[in-house]
Amino acid sequence: xxxxxxxxxxxxxxxxxxxxxxxxxxxxxxxxxxxxxxxxxxxxxxxxxxxxxxxxxxxxxxxxxxxxxxxxxxxxxxxxxxxxxxxxxxxxxxxxxxxxxxxxxxxxxxxxxxxxxxxxxxxxxxxxxxxxxxxxxxxxxxxxxxxxxxxxxxxxxxxxxxxxxxxxxxxxxxxxxxxxxxxxxxxxxxxxxxxxxxxxxxxxxxxxxxxxxxxxxxxxxxxxxxxxxxxxxxxxxxxxxxxxxxxxxxxxxxxxxxxxxxxxxxxxxxxxxxxxxxxxxxxxxxxxxxxxxxxxxxxxxxxxxxxxxxxxxxxxxxxxxxxxxxxxxxxxxxxxxxxxxxxxxxxxxxxxxxxxxxxxxxxxxxxxxxxxxxxxxxxxxxxxxxxxxxxxxxxxxxxxxxxxxxxxxxxxxxxxxxxxxxxxxxxxxxxxxxxxxxxxxxxxxxxxxxxxxxxxxxxxxxxxxxxxxxxxxxxxxxxxxxxxxxxxxxxxxxxxxxxxxxxxxxxxxxxxxxxxxxxxxxxxxxxxxxxxxxxxxxxxxxxxxxxxxxxxxxxxxxxxxxxxxxxxxxxxxxxxxxxxxxxxxxxxxxxxxxxxxxxxxxxxxxxxxxx
Amino acid sequence: xxxxxxxxxxxxxxxxxxxxxxxxxxxxxxxxxxxxxxxxxxxxxxxxxxxxxxxxxxxxxxxxxxxxxxxxxxxxxxxxxxxxxxxxxxxxxxxxxxxxxxxxxxxxxxxxxxxxxxxxxxxxxxxxxxxxxxxxxxxxxxxxxxxxxxxxxxxxxxxxxxxxxxxxxxxxxxxxxxxxxxxxxxxxxxxxxxxxxxxxxxxxxxxxxxxxxxxxxxxxxxxxxxxxxxxxxxxxxxxxxxxxxxxxxxxxxxxxxxxxxxxxxxxxxxxxxxxxxxxxxxxxxxxxxxxxxxxxxxxxxxxxxxxxxxxxxxxxxxxxxxxxxxxxxxxxxxxxxxxxxxxxxxxxxxx
Numbered sequence: 001x002x003x004x005x006x007x008x009x010x011x012x013x014x015x016x017x018x019x020x021x022x023x024x025x026x027x028x029x030x031x032x033x034x035x036x037x038x039x040x041x042x043x044x045x046x047x048x049x050x051x052x053x054x055x056x057x058x059x060x061x062x063x064x065x066x067x068x069x070x071x072x073x074x075x076x077x078x079x080x081x082x083x084x085x086x087x088x089x090x091x092x093x094x095x096x097x098x099x100x101x102x103x104x105x106x107x108x109x110x111x112x113x114x115x116x117x118x119x120x121x122x123x124x125x126x127x128x129x130x131x132x133x134x135x136x137x138x139x140x141x142x143x144x145x146x147x148x149x150x151x152x153x154x155x156x157x158x159x160x161x162x163x164x165x166x167x168x169x170x171x172x173x174x175x176x177x178x179x180x181x182x183x184x185x186x187x188x189x190x191x192x193x194x195x196x197x198x199x200x201x202x203x204x205x206x207x208x209x210x211x212x213x214x215x216x217x218x219x220x221x222x223x224x225x226x227x228x229x230x231x232x233x234x235x236x237x238x239x240x241x242x243x244x245x246x247x248x249x250x251x252x253x254x255x256x257x258x259x260x261x262x263x264x265x266x267x268x269x270x271x272x273x274x275x276x277x278x279x280x281x282x283x284x285x286x287x288x289x290x291x292x293x294x295x296x297x298x299x300x301x302x303x304x305x306x307x308x309x310x311x312x313x314x315x316x317x318x319x320x321x322x323x324x325x326x327x328x329x330x331x332x333x334x335x336x337x338x339x340x341x342x343x344x345x346x347x348x349x350x351x352x353x354x355x356x357x358x359x360x361x362x363x364x365x366x367x368x369x370x371x372x373x374x375x376x377x378x379x380x381x382x383x384x385x386x387x388x389x390x391x392x393x394x395x396x397x398x399x400x401x402x403x404x405x406x407x408x409x410x411x412x413x414x415x416x417x418x419x420x421x422x423x424x425x426x427x428x429x430x431x432x433x434x435x436x437x438x439x440x441x442x443x444x445x446x447x448x449x450x451x452x453x454x455x456x457x458x459x460x461x462x463x464x465x466x467x468x469x470x471x472x473x474x475x476x477x478x479x480x481x482x483x484x485x486x487x488x489x490x491x492x493x494x495x496x497x498x499x500x501x502x503x504x505x506x507x508x509x510x511x512x513x514x515x516x517x518x519x520x521x522x523x524x525x526x527x528x529x530x531x532x533x534x535x536x537x538x539x540x541x542x543x544x545x546x547x548x549x550x551x552x553x554x555x556x557x558x559x560x561x562x563x564x565x566x567x568x569x570x571x572x573x574x575x576x577x578x579x580x581x582x583x584x585x586x587x588x589x590x591x592x593x594x595x596x597x598x599x600x601x602x603x604x605x606x607x608x609x610x611x
Numbered sequence: 612x613x614x615x616x617x618x619x620x621x622x623x624x625x626x627x628x629x630x631x632x633x634x635x636x637x638x639x640x641x642x643x644x645x646x647x648x649x650x651x652x653x654x655x656x657x658x659x660x661x662x663x664x665x666x667x668x669x670x671x672x673x674x675x676x677x678x679x680x681x682x683x684x685x686x687x688x689x690x691x692x693x694x695x696x697x698x699x700x701x702x703x704x705x706x707x708x709x710x711x712x713x714x715x716x717x718x719x720x721x722x723x724x725x726x727x728x729x730x731x732x733x734x735x736x737x738x739x740x741x742x743x744x745x746x747x748x749x750x751x752x753x754x755x756x757x758x759x760x761x762x763x764x765x766x767x768x769x770x771x772x773x774x775x776x777x778x779x780x781x782x783x784x785x786x787x788x789x790x791x792x793x794x795x796x797x798x799x800x801x802x803x804x805x806x807x808x809x810x811x812x813x814x815x816x817x818x819x820x821x822x823x824x825x826x827x828x829x830x831x832x833x834x835x836x837x838x839x840x841x842x843x844x845x846x847x848x849x850x851x852x853x854x855x856x857x858x859x860x861x862x863x864x865x866x867x868x869x870x871x872x873x874x875x876x877x878x879x880x881x882x883x884x885x886x887x888x889x890x891x892x893x894x895x896x897x898x899x900x901x902x903x904x905x906x907x908x909x910x911x912x913x914x915x916x917x918x919x920x921x922x923x924x925x926x927x928x929x930x931x932x933x934x935x936x937x938x939x940x941x942x943x944x945x946x947x948x949x950x951x952x953x954x955x956x957x958x959x960x961x962x
Binding site for chain 1 (some may be wrong): 667668669670672674684685689690691692693694695696697700702703704705706707708709710711712714715732733735736740928929932933934935936939940941942943944946947948949950951953954957958961962
C-alpha cells in the first residue's frame, strides 16, 4: 500500500556533487516552509568538491520534530551511481521519482513502491542548447514536478524564486518557465497529488531558518568579538565566513569605512589560536573556529591560555574522527579532547548549544565567560548543527545587556593604590585581576608565561607557589559552575526511576524519542546538559535515578566518562546509548536503544549502528 | 651573569631623557644567562635604544618564544608587559596582540631555533602580513638551553663544540625576510653596539615589519674555533654595508659625522637614519640587489651587516585590513553590539 501521509514524511534527493542541485533542493524545502509547515533538512555530502554523490534530505514534520527521523518515504533519484542504494533505502509503500530519459530495467525497480519516471533530460535537451542551462534547469523542473506531486502551491515557489533573484531580474522568467514546465508535466502525466503531500498550515510562526554556524558567528558579533583568527577546515569554515559577512554589514563605520573588527586567515590552526591568545592577552575579545584536527594542533597554546589565564573562545564544530576520520559527517567526539586539552593538569569550560538559537546565545555568552573566568571557553557545535539550516526561535537580545569584561584593574584603580598581583585570589573565587598592557606608566605590568610563577607573576619553580596556583585554578573551575548555562530538565509525565542525559544536537532526536518511549509505556526524565563543569543539578539528577542513560554521538561514551570522572558516579549507574556512524542520531534509534535496555532482561550495550 | 642586584641610587648627573627617565628605568630583572652571552649585549642595546628614543616603557609590549633569547625580555623594560609564549610561536601571539591594540610598540625577541626551526612558518607569515613590530632574532647558530645542538642557521661545515661538522645548509633569515616583503631588514652583531643601537632605534620607529638578524655568539656552546658564529669569527668577517646614526624627529641627536660620505633616509614618522656609506655601491632601497649583494658577500666568506633594506613608505597589517584607528580593545558596547533592532532585521531576513 502506498504511504498516505499529510505533512509528515521524509523526502531525499540523491544528486551529484557540483551539479547545482543544492539551491534547487533548498528552494523545495523553503517552499514547504512557506506553506507554513515545519521542516528539518539535512545535507549529507562527501569530502569532495565535484563528482561524488551528495544527498539532501527534507523531513516534513507537522509536529515540528527537528531531529533526523531515519528512513525515506520519497527518493528523488538523480544519481545513477547510487541508484541501487537509493532505491533500496525507500520505505515500503514509498515513492521513487527519477529521470526516465534512459530506460531502467525492471530489475532495478521495486514492486512495493510507486515509481514515477519523468524524462527530465529529454525535456531539457529539447528546451535548452547550453549544457549548463540543461543541468541547472533540470533541477528547477523537478522542483516544479514535485510541487504538483506533493500539492505545494507553485506560487509560493515562484515568490521564493523572485526573492532569490532580486537584483538579477532577467533570471526570474526562465526559472518560472522551468518550474511551470515541471509542474504542468506532472499534472498532465501523473496522478497528483500522491499519498504523501503538503497541506497549508500555520505552524511556523515567527521562527527563523538558519545554519548553526551562521548563528554562532552572529553570537560572536553580539558578544563583542573583534578579533577572529582562523584556518579553513570543514565543518567550521562557514562560521568564520559568516562572522566576516555579518561584520561587513554591522561593524563598518559608514562615515569612514573603518572596520571595527580584524580577521586574519592564519597559516594554520596553531597560528590561529596563537593570535587569539595574543589578542585576548591584550584585551580584545578574540575567537577561532575549528574542528577536531584543529583542536589537536592547538593543544600547546590551549594549555598556555589555561595556565597563563588568558581569555579565548574556540568554536569547535565537531566532525567524525579520529584523525581525518569523516570530515563531512557529524559526531560529538571532541568532548574529552576539549575538556582536558593540552598536557599537564588542565580543565576547560565547555558549552553545548543544541541548535542555532542557543548557538547564537552561547556564542555571545562565551565571550563574557572568557573574560569573567580568564580562560579558554569552548563552544561545542557539530556538523549537524553547524552546516545545516534549522528552524528555530528567533534570536533575542536585550539592549540593557552589557559586555562583561571581567576583573580588569584600570589605571585609575592602580593609581588609587589598589594592590595588584596578577595571580592573587582577592575575592576567593579563584579569579585574579588582570591589567591590559600599556595601562599605567609604573603600576600593573606583569610578565605572562607558561612557566610556573608566584602570585605576583614572578617566575619560580618552587613547589609551594606552583601548587598554590594550581589549587586556585581549581577554585576558579568550581566558580565556573555558577556561570555556565544550567541544565534543562524535561520531566516524564509519570514518576520514574529512569533518567536520560543528553546534550547538543542529540537533543532534537531526544525530544521526539521521549514521545516514542511514552507511546511504548516507557517513562524517562531527561536532563539536557548545557555546560561543563557540571553543576550540582547534574549530580543530583543522577543520584535521583536508578538508571541513567547517556545519549551521545561517539564510540567511547565521552560525556559519560566526564560524568564518571568529574561527578564521581558509579559507571554501572550510567548506561551509554551511542550512535557514531556519522549520520545524525535519530529518535527511533534512541527510543529503541533505551526501551530495549529498560524493559526486560539486560541486553548488550546499544552499539549497533542504526540510522 | 651576575647575581648581585644593582643599587637603586644613582649619580645625580646621570643622563636623563625627554621623559625624565634614566637608563635604569629601562632595565629589567637581573639576567640569568651565561656571563658574556651576546644576548645580554642585545638587551643592553634595546634598553639604550628605548632610552634614547624616550619611549615610555609601559607602551612597549615585549614578546618572545622559548629559548635563551626568549628569556631576555625579562631582563629589560621592567615596566613593560611581557609575554613568554610557546616555542617558535611568538609571531602569532604578537600578531594577535597587535590586532587588539595597534597603539602599543611591539618588540618581538626570538632566537634562531625559535624562528628558523620550530617557528619558521610563523616568522614568515608575520613578516608577510606586515605586522608593525620590531622583530629581533638573537642568532647564535646553536641550541643553548638543550646544550649545543645545531640550529637551522648553523653554517654548513661549521663545527659544534664537540667537533662535529654541520652537514645541512643554513637558513639565511635576512634573505627570507627580504623575500617575504619585510620593509626594514638589517643584520648586526651583538658585539657592535655602535651599529646595533641605531638600527634598533630605527626599527622601533618603522611603521611596518622591521626585522633585525643579530648574530649573538653563544659563549657556552658556539664560541670556539670552527664555529662561524663565534665572537672572533664574526669580528674577522664582518663586512659593514653601512654604519649609521638615528635622528629622531622628536629629538634630533647631534653626532660627529666627520668621516665618510653620508646619506639621510627619512622614516615614516619623520625621523631619519643617517648612513655613512662604507660600501660605495650599496643601495638600501633595492630589494633584489640587496639579496644579490648579501649572497656575493657570503660566497666570499663575509657577513654583511648594517641596514640592508628599507622601504620608506611601508604599510602595515592594519592598513591592509582596514581596521579602525581606535584600538579594537578600546571599543565599547556601542561600537560592537548592533542591538535588538538590528537583530530583528536579521531575524526577518531568515524567514
